[in-house]
Amino acid sequence: MTDSSTGGFLSPSPVSPPLQGQALLDFIQSVIVGITGLAGSMVRPYWQGQPPNIPDAGDAWCAFQVSTRKPDTFGYERHDANGNGNGSSSLQRYEVLGIMTSFYDLGSGGLADSYCSLLADGLQVAQNREILSLNNMGLIRTGDIVAVPVLFKMRWLYRVDMDVILTRQVDRVYPVLNVTSAQGSIVTDDGISRTIRVP
Secondary structure: OOOOOOOOOOOOOOOOOOOOHHHHHHHHHHHHHHHHOOOHHHEEEOOOOOOOOOOOOOOOEEEEEEEEEEEOOOOEEEEEOOOOOOOEEEEEEEEEEEEEEEEEEOOOOOHHHHHHHHHHHHOOOHHHHHHHHHOOEEEEEEOOOEEOOEEEOOEEEEEEEEEEEEEEEEEEEEOOOOOOOEEEEEEOOOOOEEEEEEO
16 A cells, blocks of 8 residues: 555555445435334335335335435645654545435325425424534535425326435545655755755
């Protein structure tokens, strides 16, 4: 593995990486399930290799996706002289995540509206947001609840969409080692060059 002493591209440490890919989807699913009370099998990522069947009449379900990720322009890099004994640098930046949620039912009983409202209101409760804080995330806002009926397999489904906007802190550690010695030249204003060595 390359580090700052070898040159070349640096890869972050695999220890405690930020939630990405399937791990991020699993986390978001657990939050929606916990707040709404829907069964885990009824809260599904939008895109799946083998999409499950539409639930029976009288059931409601949710599909969700991470639709946008907006990182801040510049991260903050800090060198830790202790690190793993040789030193390391930590990169910290923030992202805004747009989570699109769609709640479905078969158009009877207002279940989709009800579960969508449970998520919107439940995210306002501090105890429900605690799991976000423990994973370096926070709620910015929830968006409007928009009805979007959809025709699927010759069957009308009632659907309501709502965006959930989260912020999260992303931390990565890179193998940037301590400078233990250096050699170079300094040219003063009068044009005299002096060689320096540290230590």
